[in-house]
Amino acid sequence: MDAILIQILNGLDKGAAYALIALGLTLAFGTLGIVNFAHGALFMLGAFCAVVFSKILTISVKIKDESVTLFDAYKEQPYLEIWFGDFGAAIVDWAVPLSLLFVIPVMILIGIVMERGLIKHFYKRTHAEQILVTFGLAIVIQEIIKHFFGANPIPTPAPDIVSGSAAVGAFFGLSDNLVYPWWRLIYIIFSAIIIFAVFAFLKFTTFGMVVRAGMADRETVGLLGINIQKRFTIVFAIAALVAGLAGAMYAPILPPDYYMGMDFLVLSFVVVVVGGMGSLGGAVFAGFLLGILQSFASMNEIKSIIPGIDQIIIYLVAIVVLLVRPRGLLGREGVFED
Amino acid sequence: MKNLFKSNAVIMLVFSAVVLTAPIWLDPIGANYPDLLQKFAIFGLFAIGYNILFGLTGYLSFGHAAFLGVGSYTAVWCLKLFTMNVFLGVILATIISGIFALAIGFISLRRSGIYFSILTLAFAQMAYSLAYSVLTPITNGETGLQIAADDPRYLDSMLGITQQSEGIPSTHFFGFDIKSMDGYFGFYFAAVVLIIGFYISLKIFRSPFGLKLRAIKSNQTRMTYTGFNTKPYLLAAFVISGMYAGLAGSIMVAIDPLAGAERMQWTASGEVVLMTILGGVGTLIGPLVGAAVIKYLENIFSALNNSELTNIFSWLPEAIQTATVYIVEPFVGKGWHLTLGSAFMLVVIFLPGGIMEGFDRVKNLFGFGKKKSSSEGEAK
Amino acid sequence: MNKTMLEIKGVNKTFGGLHALSDVNLQIVEGETHAIIGPNGAGKSTLLNCCIGKLIPDNGSVTFNGRNMIGMPPHEINHAGMVRVFQTPEIFPDLSLMDNLMIPALASRDGTIKFNPFKSMGKEKNIRDEAMQSLADFGLEKFHDQHAGSISRGDKRRLELAMGLIQHPTLLLLDEPTAGMARHDTNATIDLLKSGKMGEMTKVIIEHDMHVVFSLADRISVLARGHIIATGTPEEIKDDPKVKEAYLGEEQEDE
Numbered sequence: 001m002d003a004i005l006i007q008i009l010n011g012l013d014k015g016a017a018y019a020l021i022a023l024g025l026t027l028a029f030g031t032l033g034i035v036n037f038a039h040g041a042l043f044m045l046g047a048f049c050a051v052v053f054s055k056i057l058t059i060s061v062k063i064k065d066e067s068v069t070l071f072d073a074y075k076e077q078p079y080l081e082i083w084f085g086d087f088g089a090a091i092v093d094w095a096v097p098l099s100l101l102f103v104i105p106v107m108i109l110i111g112i113v114m115e116r117g118l119i120k121h122f123y124k125r126t127h128a129e130q131i132l133v134t135f136g137l138a139i140v141i142q143e144i145i146k147h148f149f150g151a152n153p154i155p156t157p158a159p160d161i162v163s164g165s166a167a168v169g170a171f172f173g174l175s176d177n178l179v180y181p182w183w184r185l186i187y188i189i190f191s192a193i194i195i196f197a198v199f200a201f202l203k204f205t206t207f208g209m210v211v212r213a214g215m216a217d218r219e220t221v222g223l224l225g226i227n228i229q230k231r232f233t234i235v236f237a238i239a240a241l242v243a244g245l246a247g248a249m250y251a252p253i254l255p256p257d258y259y260m261g262m263d264f265l266v267l268s269f270v271v272v273v274v275g276g277m278g279s280l281g282g283a284v285f286a287g288f289l290l291g292i293l294q295s296f297a298s299m300n301e302i303k304s305i306i307p308g309i310d311q312i313i314i315y316l317v318a319i320v321v322l323l324v325r326p327r328g329l330l331g332r333e334g335v336f337e338d
Numbered sequence: 339m340k341n342l343f344k345s346n347a348v349i350m351l352v353f354s355a356v357v358l359t360a361p362i363w364l365d366p367i368g369a370n371y372p373d374l375l376q377k378f379a380i381f382g383l384f385a386i387g388y389n390i391l392f393g394l395t396g397y398l399s400f401g402h403a404a405f406l407g408v409g410s411y412t413a414v415w416c417l418k419l420f421t422m423n424v425f426l427g428v429i430l431a432t433i434i435s436g437i438f439a440l441a442i443g444f445i446s447l448r449r450s451g452i453y454f455s456i457l458t459l460a461f462a463q464m465a466y467s468l469a470y471s472v473l474t475p476i477t478n479g480e481t482g483l484q485i486a487a488d489d490p491r492y493l494d495s496m497l498g499i500t501q502q503s504e505g506i507p508s509t510h511f512f513g514f515d516i517k518s519m520d521g522y523f524g525f526y527f528a529a530v531v532l533i534i535g536f537y538i539s540l541k542i543f544r545s546p547f548g549l550k551l552r553a554i555k556s557n558q559t560r561m562t563y564t565g566f567n568t569k570p571y572l573l574a575a576f577v578i579s580g581m582y583a584g585l586a587g588s589i590m591v592a593i594d595p596l597a598g599a600e601r602m603q604w605t606a607s608g609e610v611v612l613m614t615i616l617g618g619v620g621t622l623i624g625p626l627v628g629a630a631v632i633k634y635l636e637n638i639f640s641a642l643n644n645s646e647l648t649n650i651f652s653w654l655p656e657a658i659q660t661a662t663v664y665i666v667e668p669f670v671g672k673g674w675h676l677t678l679g680s681a682f683m684l685v686v687i688f689l690p691g692g693i694m695e696g697f698d699r700v701k702n703l704f705g706f707g708k709k710k711s712s713s714e715g716e717a718k
Numbered sequence: 719m720n721k722t723m724l725e726i727k728g729v730n731k732t733f734g735g736l737h738a739l740s741d742v743n744l745q746i747v748e749g750e751t752h753a754i755i756g757p758n759g760a761g762k763s764t765l766l767n768c769c770i771g772k773l774i775p776d777n778g779s780v781t782f783n784g785r786n787m788i789g790m791p792p793h794e795i796n797h798a799g800m801v802r803v804f805q806t807p808e809i810f811p812d813l814s815l816m817d818n819l820m821i822p823a824l825a826s827r828d829g830t831i832k833f834n835p836f837k838s839m840g841k842e843k844n845i846r847d848e849a850m851q852s853l854a855d856f857g858l859e860k861f862h863d864q865h866a867g868s869i870s871r872g873d874k875r876r877l878e879l880a881m882g883l884i885q886h887p888t889l890l891l892l893d894e895p896t897a898g899m900a901r902h903d904t905n906a907t908i909d910l911l912k913s914g915k916m917g918e919m920t921k922v923i924i925e926h927d928m929h930v931v932f933s934l935a936d937r938i939s940v941l942a943r944g945h946i947i948a949t950g951t952p953e954e955i956k957d958d959p960k961v962k963e964a965y966l967g968e969e970q971e972d973e
Binding site for chain 2: 035118121127128129131132133135136137138139140142143144146147262266269270273277307308311312315316318319322323326
């Protein structure tokens with residue numbers, strides 16, 4: 001029982017990242033008809049926003065380390081600590097959560113620039129061309145990041161207070177040995193909030209209604225004389241924002257490197273297909289489902305029966321789903337079924 | 339006159355002459371060394387084959403690097419188990435990658451459009467992950483598969499061929515050492531295979547089969563109502579292009595006998611797509627041009643560094659020189675992929691027909707070639 | 719009386735809750751030109767789609783020269799001899815007109831599957847001549863090396879007719895062959911459909927334009943709200959009060 005619970009939890013945090021990326025992908029595909037291979041790069045950019053933000057906060061001076069008495073030792077101390085004392089230290093410690101304030105405007109801006117500058121010219125082109133141009137863009141973004149930050153992963157720690165593990169077992173009245181890192185728990189809750197917010201936005205605002213109508217029948221909405229252009233830009237910005245938020249919060253779990261977007265992109269595309277192209281609920285559901293399946297497949301008990309299953313389970317599921325139920329698990333009949 | 343240029347024999351003669359004299363006419367631009375020339379031939383072959391699928395049918399596969407990998411592993415195993423003569427490995431690699439392509443294509447072609455792309459992507463990623471993990475006994479995982487001095491080589495020992503010297507033996511083609519002639523033999527070997535590959539591609543392009551494939555790209559639905567069962571045609575194109583990939587992979591091994599899983603990664607598949615697009619999708623020679631351009635630029639750009647850039651721009655005033663070097667530097671050396679990505683975007687945005695379309699445009703601009711404007715359809 | 723070539727019996731087709739076709743019965747007799755008319759949304763296109771395998775009827779049967787067509791894939795129906803000419807020109811826009819005609823010609827010769835990757839198109843003299851002849855018959859030979867996507871809409875429709883005809887079908891299904899054409903083009907098309915091989919061929923024509931219908935049809939069936947309400951000679955149909963009510967009345971108001 002403990003083992004199962006811990007596997008589910010392990011799957012949930014990865015699944016949450018898949019779900020958030022897939023949500024943005026689906027939003028862009030369903031409303032704009034754009035297959036965005038640069039979406040993984042947006043996730044990566046979000047993570048690097050967190051990196052940049054914490055780097056800014058930790059701009060330091062070298063001062064003499066008084067605790068070392070044998071020889072002259074120096075340590076780095078952030079200006080914020082020097083200026084504001086404990087409060088400054090707390091800010092530095094909370095860099096990742098605080099970086100969200102930085103991520104939001106930056107990602108929205110990136111989303112708008114990307115849509116205005118590139119994506120909008122590709123609405124009428126074929127899917128193949130969309131894939132190719134966004135694939136090129138993904139490489140460009142990746143290489144720019146590599147140029148400035150190097151190829152190595154950059155550790156970006158979570159705040160001290162949540163860097164430990166939560167006694168999940170005790171909470172559920174199970175074994176005390178069952179613990180789970182706090183930050184991952186926070187990530188799961190965070191992604192739930194984002195997903196909820198996106199759904200609420202689509203459900204309860206007029207803007208959201210138009211977007212949903214657009215996903216159901218793009219042509220008709222175009223005929224209604226609604227200013228589609230502006231809405232498309234906003235939808236794309238939202239998709240970029242969701243990916244960016246997902247990336248920023250993921251930084252403490254997986255130290256960001258320039259390539260992380262590509263890895264997540266392929267998996268997220270698979271998630272979108274399994275969930276059903278153009279189905280937001282499907283993207284979220286499939287994201288969590290595949291995350292959990294992957295987590296179970298990496299259990300030693302399972303791996304000893306089917307070696308290598310942890311590596312391929314997601315692709316295997318995708319292949320089976322595409323062949324048996326091409327519209328995806330929650331895809332509507334006749335939508336993007338070919 | 340025109341017909342003369344269009345005949346297969348003339349095209350093949352010109353093509354062969356151009357390819358075989360490449361060491362001469364590529365010398366002035368600094369591309370005349372075996373290592374690079376071999377890359378032109380190998381990736382050209384890969385791209386020409388890929389073009390038979392993507393260029394003719396329009397089906398965008400993101401998994402063809404997997405077949406290249408399968409071909410490479412097969413060829414290395416042939417060298418290990420049977421003989422250091424690369425002939426057997428090349429043949430077997432082509433056949434086995436064809437079988438893989440048949441299986442993967444059969445399933446992937448149940449869907450079309452973006453779903454097809456994602457299915458091929460999924461298969462290729464599966465192959466890549468497996469090569470790194472469970473299949474380590476076959477692929478030797480991260481280290482990569484290599485030949486060793488004490489490999490059995492049953493066929494060689496059966497025929498009583500023993501190696502003269504100690505250490506790792508070198509590959510040969512019926513006695514001719516691939517590395518002989520300062521490595522140029524390797525290039526000529528690859529070049530001959532390329533010429534054969536190009537000939538087959540030319541035949542396919544000009545056959546009823548090729549015409550049907552192009553018709554599928556243009557309007558697949560109409561094809562079914564015209565009385566064609568399109569799936570077998572698509573599968574045939576998929577298998578042929580997979581075999582080209584496997585062949586290219588085996589030539590890599592013939593020249594440098596090792597195989598690694600990184601050859602199968604989906605970004606490697608992306609690279610061949612890129613070559614095809616850059617050169618010109620659906621044109622005969624375009625993919626080869628694209629492959630050569632990319633490999634050439636990679637070679638030039640990735641070798642440049644800060645001090646060389648400073649030299650190159652030394653004729654500029656110092657302030658501008660520093661600024662130029664600062665701007666250009668990210669694009670060269672380790673940042674070569676940035677150039678690649680940017681070039682890729684520019685081509686897709688401004689020149690979807692690739693370099694070949696660029697040629698045509700320039701040709702029309704100066705009044706060569708067919709005048710399109712006079713024969714434009716009467717607009718109503 | 720000639721023998722029945724196509725027999726549609728008790729065909730029903732619903733989309734969601736909508737009855738597109740209900741209990742449609744129709745016989746097409748060898749040698750005749752049979753027009754199917756009816757107001758928009760009457761189910762004419764659905765009926766054609768059920769014949770050529772694009773749609774599968776919910777129930778009922780479609781028999782062509784004694785063979786059951788239901789569930790047969792479109793490419794086999796084509797080879798059985800039933801060929802459809804589409805309303806919106808379905809051509810190969812990226813290929814030359816010549817290629818557009820060689821494809822159906824190859825289909826008739828090669829069957830549903832034939833791999834000939836090493837045969838040269840240059841050696842396909844018969845196919846080439848046939849295609850050129852067909853282009854000439856339809857007055858399109860001057861465009862032979864142009865992309866089919868670049869010619870005018872009227873020319874595209876003629877091209878499509880040529881593509882259908884080059885397959886020597888036993889039954890030609892024409893979906894509004896003159897829709898969107900100017901009057902003189904319409905007349906030219908009528909003449910084309912009446913003359914020579916085309917004239918003798920068994921044809922089913924879906925058409926809005928009464929002028930076309932009465933110029934061509936030997937028999938007419940009227941489809942309204944998914945039902946065949948009348949079948950008969952043009953004179954019988956003209957005088958049928960049910961038809962007047964359902965169709966001709968509205969149509970005359972339009973004109």
